[in-house]
Amino acid sequence: MSAPTDLTAAQAVDALGRGELSAGELFAAYRERAAADDLNAFAWVADETPARGAVEGPLRGVPIAVKDLFCTEGVPSQAGSRILEGYRPPYTATAVERLLGAGATLLAKTNQDEFAMGSSNENCAFGPVLNPWSRECVPGGSSGGSAAAVAAGLAPWAIGTDTGGSNRQPAALCGIVGLKPTYGAVSRYGMIAFASSLDQAGPLTRDVTDAALLLRHMVGRDPCDSTSLAFPEEIATPTAERLDGIRLGVPEELSGEAEGIEPGVQEAFERTLRTAEELGATVETTRLRHAEHGLSAYYVLAPAEASSNLARYDGVRYGLRAGKANDLVSLYTRTRHEGFGPEVKRRIMLGTFALSSGYYDAYYARAQKVRTKIAQDFATAFERFDFIVTPTAPTVAFGLGTKVADPLAMYLNDYCTVPMSLAGLPAISIPNGLAVPPQGGQVGLPTGFQIAGPAFSENAILDAAHALEGAIGFDAGGGRA
Amino acid sequence: MSYEPVIGLEIHVQLATRTKMFCGCALTFGEPPNTRTCPVCLGLPGALPVANAAAIHFGLMIGEALGCRLAPRSIFHRKNYFYPDLPKGYQISQYDEPLCLGGQLGDVRIHRVHLEEDAAKLVHASSSGRIHESRASVVDFNRGGTPLAEMVSEPDLRSAEQAREWLTLRCAVTPTSRCAARAPPSWAPRPS
Numbered sequence: 001m002s003a004p005t006d007l008t009a010a011q012a013v014d015a016l017g018r019g020e021l022s023a024g025e026l027f028a029a030y031r032e033r034a035a036a037d038d039l040n041a042f043a044w045v046a047d048e049t050p051a052r053g054a055v056e057g058p059l060r061g062v063p064i065a066v067k068d069l070f071c072t073e074g075v076p077s078q079a080g081s082r083i084l085e086g087y088r089p090p091y092t093a094t095a096v097e098r099l100l101g102a103g104a105t106l107l108a109k110t111n112q113d114e115f116a117m118g119s120s121n122e123n124c125a126f127g128p129v130l131n132p133w134s135r136e137c138v139p140g141g142s143s144g145g146s147a148a149a150v151a152a153g154l155a156p157w158a159i160g161t162d163t164g165g166s167n168r169q170p171a172a173l174c175g176i177v178g179l180k181p182t183y184g185a186v187s188r189y190g191m192i193a194f195a196s197s198l199d200q201a202g203p204l205t206r207d208v209t210d211a212a213l214l215l216r217h218m219v220g221r222d223p224c225d226s227t228s229l230a231f232p233e234e235i236a237t238p239t240a241e242r243l244d245g246i247r248l249g250v251p252e253e254l255s256g257e258a259e260g261i262e263p264g265v266q267e268a269f270e271r272t273l274r275t276a277e278e279l280g281a282t283v284e285t286t287r288l289r290h291a292e293h294g295l296s297a298y299y300v301l302a303p304a305e306a307s308s309n310l311a312r313y314d315g316v317r318y319g320l321r322a323g324k325a326n327d328l329v330s331l332y333t334r335t336r337h338e339g340f341g342p343e344v345k346r347r348i349m350l351g352t353f354a355l356s357s358g359y360y361d362a363y364y365a366r367a368q369k370v371r372t373k374i375a376q377d378f379a380t381a382f383e384r385f386d387f388i389v390t391p392t393a394p395t396v397a398f399g400l401g402t403k404v405a406d407p408l409a410m411y412l413n414d415y416c417t418v419p420m421s422l423a424g425l426p427a428i429s430i431p432n433g434l435a436v437p438p439q440g441g442q443v444g445l446p447t448g449f450q451i452a453g454p455a456f457s458e459n460a461i462l463d464a465a466h467a468l469e470g471a472i473g474f475d476a477g478g479g480r481a
Numbered sequence: 482m483s484y485e486p487v488i489g490l491e492i493h494v495q496l497a498t499r500t501k502m503f504c505g506c507a508l509t510f511g512e513p514p515n516t517r518t519c520p521v522c523l524g525l526p527g528a529l530p531v532a533n534a535a536a537i538h539f540g541l542m543i544g545e546a547l548g549c550r551l552a553p554r555s556i557f558h559r560k561n562y563f564y565p566d567l568p569k570g571y572q573i574s575q576y577d578e579p580l581c582l583g584g585q586l587g588d589v590r591i592h593r594v595h596l597e598e599d600a601a602k603l604v605h606a607s608s609s610g611r612i613h614e615s616r617a618s619v620v621d622f623n624r625g626g627t628p629l630a631e632m633v634s635e636p637d638l639r640s641a642e643q644a645r646e647w648l649t650l651r652c653a654v655t656p657t658s659r660c661a662a663r664a665p666p667s668w669a670p671r672p673s
Contacts, residue, residue, distance in 0.1 A: 071527040084526065091520050093527060190520075190527040225529050308559050311570020312524045316620070332563055355561075 004029045009062050009156040009210045010237075016060040023061025024049075026156075027105055030063050033154045034108050039130040039139075041149040042108045043068045044076045050105035057103025059217065064104045065155035067146050068112050070096050070201070071190040075106065079192045080114040080142075082125040083339025084319045093190025094222045095159065095201045102217040107155055110145030114341045115310065116166055116194040118142050119413035122404050123343040130400075131174060132479040133445055137397035140170030140413070146204045147174040151479035157205045157214055161191055163198045164298050165393070165417025168429035171204055172392035172448020175431040175479050177211045177465070178204045180417075182455045183424035184229040186215075187222030193309040195302035198421050206476065208430060208466045212238050215458065236459050238466035244280030246464060248273070249385035251288040254416045259292075261394045264435025268447040269391045272432040275471045276389075286381055288388070290373040294419040297374070299411060300354050300367035301422075306344075307351030313339060346407065375423040382454045387464060390416045392429040392448030396437050420452045427452035428465050431474040443478070488644050489592075489636035493629045495599070496539045502598040502628035503530030503573060514604075514621035522626035524568030532557070536628035537580070540596045543630050544581030547591045555580045557596075565620055566600040573598050574631075587650050590635040601625030 004026050007015060015021040027050060034045045042065070050063065071077045071089035078084040092100070100106065113123040121129040121144030129144040131137040132152035139148040143160025147170035150158050160167045162180035171178025179202040186201040193199060203214035216235035222228045250273065253259065257266050273283045315321035315335030322334035340348070354363035381388055393413055403410045420427040428451050434444030449468065453461045501508055504521035520528040544551050558576035559569075575595035584591030601622040605615035612618065638644045 071525075077526070079526070087526070089520070089525060089527070091525075188527075189529050192526040193529075224531060226531050308561055308571055311561060311563065312526070312568060314563060314565075314570060316565050317523060317568060318525070328565065 005033060005153055005156070007156070008206050010213050012062050012156055013058070013060050013213070016062070023105070027061065027063050027107070030107055030155060034065075034149070037149070037154055039132055039135075039148045039152060039154070040127050041110055041129050041145040041152070041154060043078060043080070043111050043126055043145070044109040046107055050107070057101065059099070059103035061103055061105050062156055063107035064099060065108045065110050065146055065149045065158035066096055066106065067143050067158070067160045068109045069116055069161050069192045070159070071192065072096055072106060072109065076109060077192070078126075079116070080112040080124040080126065081339065081341070081344070082320060083313045083335070085125070087319050091190060094187035094224060095191065095218050098220070099159070099214070099217050104217075108149070110143070110149055110158060110160075112145055113142035114344050115192065115306065116142040116161055116163055116199075117306070117343050117347055119165070119169055119410050120398070120403065121145065121170075122400065123341055125341060128400060131397045133175060134397065134441075134443060136399055137445065138173070138400055140173035140393065140397065142166040142170075143178070143204060144170045147171050147176060147178065150174070150204050150206060151176050151476065153480045157203065157210050159201055159214065159218070160204050161199055161201050162421065163195050163200075163302060164421045165414040167202045167204055168417050168427060168448065168450060169393045169413055171429045172431070173397040173446065175446030175474065175476050176204060176206055177208055177428065177430050178202070179211050179215060179428045180421065180426060181215060181219065181458060182426045184227050185231055185426070185456070185458070186218045187220070187225040187228045189222055189224035195305040196309060197305060198302060208238055208428075208462055208469050211428065212236065212462045232456055233459065235462070238459075238462040240463035240467040241470055242280050243276055243464060243467050246276075246281040246387070247385045248276055248281050248283045249286040249381050249388045250283060251286055251291060251381070251388060251390060253288050253291040254390040254419065259394075260412060260415065261391050262396065262435065262438055264437065265391050265393070265395060265447045268433035268435055269449060272449045272468065272472065273389070276468060279467055279471055284385070286385065286388075288374070288377040288381060288419060290370060290377050291419040293370050294374055294422055295411060295415055297367040297370040298414070298418045298422060299350070300363050301371065303347035303351030304354045304364050305351065307348045307355065310340075310344065310348055315339075343407070371422045374419050378419075378423045378425060386453065387461065388452045390450045392416060392450040396435050396445035396447060398437070416450060425452050425455060426458050426461055428461050430465050430469055430472070431476065432468070432472050433474065434478070446479070486640055487636045488638035488641070490634045490638070490644060490648070492632045492634075493599070494543065494632060496536050496628040496630055498533055498535045498539065498628055500533060501626035502533050502536055502596070503626055506626065508627060512623055514623060517623040518625070522568070523622055524570075530573060533628055536596060540580045540594060540630050543632070544584065544594050547581070547584035547586055547594065547632075549581035549584035549591060549594060552578060552580055552582065554578060564600070565618065566603050566625070568601065568622065568625060572600065586634075587647055589637040589647055592633040592635050594630055594632050597629050597631055599624055599627035599629050
C-alpha cells in the first residue's frame with residue numbers, strides 16, 4: 001500500500017473502513033507533515049492527538065484543515081488578523097461542528113488573507129503563504145493556506161470560504177478542486193463575517209469525489225443562520241464519465257485574451273472545451289451582458305458590508321487592545337490602527353464612504369441593481385445552458401510581491417469568479433492543465449476551469465466536473481514536492 | 482414673544498419575551514453581571530442574529546392596539562456607531578420598513594412602531610456613577626439585546642403636563658391590552 005498521505009480523503013475513509021489503516025496512524029502522519037510545513041500554510045497545528053473530533057461517523061477520523069476564518073472552540077481563530085491575534089472563541093462554527101460530528105478530526109487552522117480580503121494571501125498578518133508549485137509565487141487567496149496545504153499534501157482536504165472567488169481562485173492557482181456552494185447551502189454561523197450577503201463556506205480538495213464527500217457533511221439548514229436553507233437533496237458521490245447532452249455556455253465577457261485572460265490560461269480553457277465536446281457536450285458562446293460590471297459592483301458591496309461587519313473589533317471585549325489609550329476614542333483608533341492591515345483599512349474606508357449619507361444611492365443602491373442584472377443574465381443563460389464555464393482566474397500563480405502595490409491589478413484576479421458570487425450561484429474550479437506565464441518561467445503552473453450552474457445544482461456540477469476530471473487526467477505531482 | 486412647546490415622544494417599550502431579541506439568552510433582571518450572554522449578544526466574531534418570533538408578535542399586537550397599519554413586509558437594518566455598550570458596532574433596528582405605521586393613542590397620532598435591540602449597561606467607576614468623574618467604566622451585557630418596541634409619536638403634544646398625562650395612557654400597551662409589554666421603572670413619568 002502507498003503512504004497514507006498519498007490517499008485522497010475518500011480513499012482514506014475506505015481504507016479506514018476496511019481496517020487497513022487506523023485513524024490515529026493517519027492523523028499522526030498528517031500531523032508530522034503539517035508540523036514540518038514550510039509554506040506557512042498553517043496558523044495552528046494540533047498536538048499529537050486531535051483537540052476536537054471523533055473517529056465515529058462516516059468520515060472515520062480523517063483529519064481536516066480549517067481556514068482560520070472559522071471559529072473553533074478553544075483553538076486560535078484569528079482570521080489572518082493582528083486584531084484577533086491569539087483569540088480563542090468559546091464556540092465552534094456550524095460547518096466545522098458538522099464535519100467533526102461526521103467523524104472528521106481537526107488537524108490545523110490555515111492562513112488566509114486578513115478577514116478574507118485578498119487574492120494572494122499576502123494580506124496575512126502572519127506572513128504570506130507560498131505556492132507549493134513554485135515558492136516564489138502566491139497560492140492565491142483568500143483561502144490560500146487551505147489550498148496550499150491540500151496541494152502539497154500537508155492535509156487530506158480543507159475547508160475555506162468564498163466571497164468573490166476565495167475558494168475557486170486559490171484552488172486554480174494550486175492545482176486542486178475548490179467549490180463555492182449556492183448561497184445559503186452551508187451555514188455561516190461561526191464563520192467570521194466579511195461580506196455577509198456573499199460569504200459561503202466550501203471544500204478545497206484533491207479531487208471532485210472528495211469535494212462531494214466533504215460538501216455532503218457541510219450543507220443544511222442551521223437554526224443559527226437565518227439565511228441557511230435545507231439542501232433539497234443529498235450530495236451524491238459523482239460518477240459521471242460522459243457529458244452527453246450537456247450544454248455548456250461560454251460567456252464572451254468572461255473568457256478570451258481580450259478580457260485579460262493570459263494566453264496560456266486561455267489555451268488550457270479551450271483545450272478543456274474540446275475535451276468536453278469529446279465527452280458529448282455541446283459548447284456555444286453566449287453573453288452575460290452585465291458580468292463585466294461584476295467586479296465594480298462587488299468592490300462597492302463587499303467593502304460596504306465589511307465596513308459594518310468589522311466595526312465590532314474595537315478593543316473592548318476580545319482580541320487586540322492598544323495600550324496607552326487614555327480615552328475611548330483613542331482606544332478605538334489606536335486598536336484599529338494597530339490591528340488592521342492596509343487592505344482591510346482600505347476596504348473599511350471604501351465601504352464607509354459608499355454607505356455614507358448622500359452617497360448610498362449612487363454607490364450601494366446602484367451596485368445592488370447591477371447585482372440583480374447579473375443574476376438575471378445567469379437566469380436567462382440557464383434557459384439555454386446547463387452550465388456556464390469560464391477560466392477560473394485570468395492568470396496562473398504570480399510572483400510574491402508583484403501586485404501588492406496595485407490593488408486594482410490584484411482585484412482583477414476575481415474577474416471570472418465574482419459574477420457567480422453576486423448571483424449566489426454554485427461554481428467549482430477544477431485543475432485543467434499547466435501554463436507558463438507570459439513573462440516566462442521555468443515551470444508550468446496550474447490553471448483552473450470553472451463550472452457554474454443554477455442554485456442547488458451542486459450534484460450536477462460535481463458530476464460534470466468528475467467527467468472532465470477523468471478525461472483531463474491532471475497530474476498534481478508538481479505541487480507535492 | 483411667547484413660544485409654543487411642540488412635543489413628540491419616542492418611547493422604548495421593553496417587551497416581556499422569555500428570551501432576547503436575537504438570541505436565546507434569558508431575559509431576567511438582577512442577575513450577576515455578564516451571566517446572561519452568548520456569542521450573539523456579545524457580538525463575538527462569526528455570530529449571527531435570529532429574530533425572536535415572540536417579539537415580532539408582541540410588536541404586531543402593539544401596532545394592532547394602536548390602530549397602526551401592520552407592514553406585510555418589514556426588514557431590519559443596522560444603525561452603525563461606536564460605543565462600548567454596543568458590542569457589534571451597530572444596533573439592529575428598523576429604518577425604512579418598520580413593523581407598524583400610523584396609529585393613534587388618545588389625542589396623539591402615532592408615527593410608527595418598530596423593533597430593535599437594547600444596548601448593554603455601562604457602569605462608571607466613581608462615587609457619583611457619572612462618566613466624567615470615573616477612572617474606569619465596565620460593561621454588563623446582560624441587558625444587551627433586550628427586545629424593544631420603539632413607539633414614535635407625531636409632535637401632537639403642546640405642554641409637559643399634556644405629555645405626562647398622555648404617557649399614563651401606556652396601559653394600552655401593558656397586559657390589560659393582552660400585550661405583555663412591560664414598562665421599565667425608568668419609563669414612569671417623573672415630575673420635573
